[in-house]
Amino acid sequence: MAIFRDFSPIERDRAVEDRRRHRQLTEESIKRNLADILSEESIIGESKNKKIKIPIRGLKEYRFIYGKNVPGVGSGDGSEKKGDVIGHDDNGQGKGNNGAGNEPGEDIYETEVTIEDIIHYLFEDLNLPFLERKKFSEILSESSHKRSGYQKKGITPRLAKKRTVVEKIKRKQATIKSLREAELEEEIGRFPFKEDDLRYHRVKETRKRELNAVVICIMDTSGSMDQAKKYLARSFFFLLHQFIKMKYLNVEVVFIAHSTEAKVVTEKEFFHKVESGGTYISSGYKKALEVIEQAYNPAFWNIYAFHVSDGDNWSEDDNKAIEYAKKLCEVCNLFGYAEILPGVKPSNIKYKYIEKIKDHNFVTTTIDKKEDLWPALKNILKKDSKEG
């Protein structure tokens, strides 16, 4: 006779180790794809919870399989006729896509990660230590919420209990009154709350203007800025934006792309625009000054402007660039110039900046490879925390 046993002779959750390894490989694969993510997706101004789909390489279990042109057999409802279209292959989930014993295509092709994960991976990839957020947290403490009146919709923690009871009583009284008017002598027993009775505190957010900050990203999009440079530029702006966000409740980002002319662009355009021809750095600075004048009064806004370029400027523009850079220093909390992957020749413009601009809130840095990002950022932020 059969034996029935009510236990597992193996250790609990035996798959733990293999699952851990699988996740580890998945993460490595994500890291390998970071360069693609940073140069393809809009992430800089996005919320932490935005999900990004990324392809996972290296986790497929490759073997010899047949391609998609292989016929299959399926069962139908009897109404099928020759030539009927029974499914599409847009997402691989057509009606006719489960042929007999047809396994390929079952692999997980992509995974979703959030921006927060990406920060995590990026910091890991760059070997950056995690920053202590505490350092800046006092500055945030002044944000305030004021109650002002009631509203019918809201979140549970803001339920106005007293007011809700009042609403219910009002409704009960009205019911009694109308019953009496209709001369119906009806006893009202239980009188439960209704959705309609619920009231919530309306909360007005009062923002302190001086807690606002704007990051102005200025990038050289001339032909010489290639994919590798853009990856570094993007990582640089991304990390910078993360830092600034730790200090302020409300951070806005403005993207200015320039070659010989400058334009305010979206994040997507910022990183995908490729222009040919030369570079007038001054045009970018001029645009930044315009933007500040129109929208970001330095009296209320903390302004951070950063310029990333490969330093390949037309020399006739150099003096103008220095002049505008000085003006930027006057209105910004911090103005930085980051030179990315300079060519073989040492760049004139950085040298000139260091020579001519003596403002205490001006910084320059050079980024040759991704390992330089962290020292470069530290360098810049050291300057800023002294100011703060």
Add this chain to the structure above:
Amino acid sequence: MDYTLADLQKWGDKIEETAKGLGLDFFPQEFEIVNYEDMLAYEAYVGMPSRYPHWSFGKAYERLKTLYKYNLSGLPYEMVINSDPCIAYLLKENTLLLQILTIAHVYAHNDFFKNNRLFKEGTDAKYTVESFKNHAAMIRSYINDPSIGYESVEKILNAAHSIKLQITRTVGEKILTDEELRQKLIADYKKKHVNYSILEPYKPLEPPDLSKVPLEPQEDLLLFIMEYGELAEWEKNLLEIVREETRYFIPQIETKIMNEGWASYWHYKILQKLELPSSFYLEFIKRHNEVVRPVLGGINPYFLGFEIFKDLAEKYGQEKIFEVRSLERDQSFIRKFLTQELCVNLHLFEYVKKGNDYVVEEVADEEGWKEIRNTLSNSAGMGMVPLIRVSDMSRKDKTLTLEHVFDGRELQKNYMEETVKYIVDLWGHPVLLRTTLNGKNTTLVCDENKKIKYI
């Protein structure tokens, strides 16, 4: 849980009695009642209580969990492994009726394992659990060996897994030694020499090349690499383990439709004989219908196998189906017993992909049904695995030449390239693969540095 172990024991005994009475012949049976998490783990490790570590099992676990979470796949009611005694896992959360149905289902699987030719000749049920345990212990010892370590083991396993199904398909076939093969080739040559036709002009026959490696195309890729490659002893052992475990699973792959059909046929018969209380009867019919219902657009092996066995039993009696379960595999089972009548009743159709659309190519009419039957038969079991074999090894530079035996179905290009790279991981020298792509004969060349080109 609406039952106790004693309930299961009571029903189990009754089922066993009934199954025996109906003519089923099985190994001693053991059941283990496990929870949902354990069941997922058993499924990920294909039922084995012990298995060597590899991330692909972790991936399988996560995948199964996700599928169940999003309700894309039903909960597993049971899991049976081919061993003596036969071990089956039952899901704790099942209702009593579901346990009864599952227990009956398991006894039929057990009978199938014990009597089907492929399992009888291809596996050794007595040592199944033990040998998987030994393999796991051996691989763990390599992982713990500081001169080898996890990553080196993983690299070999990744590569070995990629070609594990490129193995001899004929279960129980004796592998000839090189000397025996040589004798055979010489004998064949002599025979042809003597038996030439006197009506045709005499043409000298090429004598067989007896120094060639391999003498005849070799289907067993892992075996060939173990023999002629330059692997360390521990690496060879890893390949041997992967190869042996695969051989254990081949009969399962080859008889999926028969095995599930057989089990469904018998759980139905057994439950009808059990004199179930009327409160159980409705659930029984409902559950049974869930198991053997058609999958729209696909093939449900439970459904197809059940219908064919039912048809055979009705037409030729019970004797016949016992004979069929002993001798056949899915390919021959379908080729011999899937009739036009069944194709029509089951609404089978054949589809192909045209552009991005799946289009009905054949329906079960006078001409179409044969096409449907052949396609289904050709793609059943190992028919879904492309046949790749070693055709030549250069003695000079060790270049390995593989050939894809083309039957009209082309290989998926990306998977083919990545798999060949894995073979280079094991072989260490250039690998060539002759195949057909877009209707043209093509050779893929992958050098030691895994650079790929086509010639």
